[in-house]
Amino acid sequence: MDCKPPHYFCSGSKTSLFKDWTTLGPSRRSDTIETVSRDDNGNYMADQRIKNLSSSRRWRVSPNLNGGASFRNDGKRRKIFHDGRTSYSRQRSKRISPLKRRDFFNQCRFSGSDRGFQLDDRFNSAADKRVDDDNYCAAIRVASSVASPHPHPGSRDRNVKLRIKSFKVPELLVEIPTTATVGSLKRSVMEAVTTVLGDGLHVGILLQGKKVRDDSKTLIQTGISRDGKHRNLGFMLEPRHAQIKLPRCLGEQGITSHATSFTLDPRTSSISLDPPVAGCINGAQRDHHLVPSLPNISASTTLPNSQSRVSVPAISGEALAVVPIHHRAGRREFVQRRIRRPFSVSEVEALVQAVEKLGTGRWRDVKLRAFDNAKHRTYVDLKDKWKTLVHTARISPQQRRGEPVPQELLDRVLAVHAYRSQQQAKQQQLKSGV
C-alpha cells in the first residue's frame, strides 16, 4: 500500500579502510597497533574502546537510539519484534543497559599491554600461527619496519617472517532507503562492515596463486618456508558468505521494516608479502582468540542518483599485527530503541477512562484493563503517556504537537490529575502533619 522508498546505493570514497589508527600499545619505531571505534557522535575514533563482534550475536541494532538502521540475528528477539513485542517489558529488562553495554565493550577493548600483543609478523612455528578467524581478532598495523628487535637464536630456520604490505577487504554494497537519515546511513555502513569483519570474513592464504586450504598443514609442509622464494604468498579476506542479508529496521520517521541488504562482492584481494624472513616470536599467543578488528570507514555520504557503492578498498599498511580479544565470543551487541508509536486519540480515550476508574499509580492495572491487547504498550508507557497528557493539557494548544487530543479528553486528564494530586497531598499531610 504505502510506497516503498527508493533505495540508493551509496558510494563511499576510495579512501583507506584503515586510516586514523593510533598507537595502542608499546610499539617500536613507528609501527603501531591501532584500534578504531567511535565517539559519541558515531564517528570512528582511533584508540578508543572497541566494540567487539560477537559470535553469539543475538540481535544487533544501531547503537544510535533514535532510529538507526538496524538488524538482528537473534530469532528470539526477532520474533518478539514481529509479533508485536510480546512481553516487551520482560525483554527489555534483559537488555544491556548503557552502562552494561559500556562494560561489555570495555571487556573487548584492546589494551596495549596485557591484551594487545603484537605478533609482529614473527611466527613461532607453523602451528602457532593458528588463526581461527572465528575466534581471533586481527588488527592491521602500519609498520615502518619489520626488523625484529629480539631475534630468537637458533630459530631462524624454523620461523618465517612475513610482512604484509597492503590489505584489501571485499567491496561492500549498502542499500538503504532514501528516507533514511545520513546518520542511519553511517550506521548501516558500519553495521555492514562490522558484520563482514565480525563473522562474514575468513582469512585465506594464497600461495603461488593457489589457495591453501588445509589448515592443519605446517608452513613448511605447505611451502611457506624460509627460503624466501614465495613472494607471491598472499593473505585474503574472503567473504564467508557470498551474500549477507541484513534485515533492518529503520525506526526513523515511520520507516519501520525496510529490508536492507548489503552484498559482499566475492572478489577478494590478496595481501602482498615480502619474502619470508627468519624471525622469532615469543609464543604464548596461541590460545588467544581473535576476530577481525574494526577498521575505520570513511565513506562519503553523497547520494548519487545512480547506483554506486560503499567501497571499502584497501589499507596501505606495511605489516600485520594480530591483536587478541579476551572476550571469547566477543561480538558486539547493540540495543535498539523501540520505534516511536504515538498514542492515538482512541488510545488516549481508553487511558483516560481507565485512569479515571483506577487512578494514577496502578499502571499495571490500567494496562490490564485498557491495553491488555496492546502488546506494544507497557504499563510504563501508559504511565509516561499520562505524564505527557498532563503536560499537554497544561500548555497552550499552540504549543502542542502531534495529533491533537480533543480538549474534552485533556480536561478530563486535568480533572483526574487534580483530584489525585489533592488526594496525594492529603495523604502527605496525614503522614507528616500528625
Next chain:
DNA sequence: GTTAGGG
C-alpha cells in the same frame, strides 16, 4: 515485577 520520576 511494579512504581515513580528524572533523562
Next chain:
DNA sequence: CCCTAAC
C-alpha cells in the same frame, strides 16, 4: 521512550 532507584 529510556533508565533505574526503590520497593
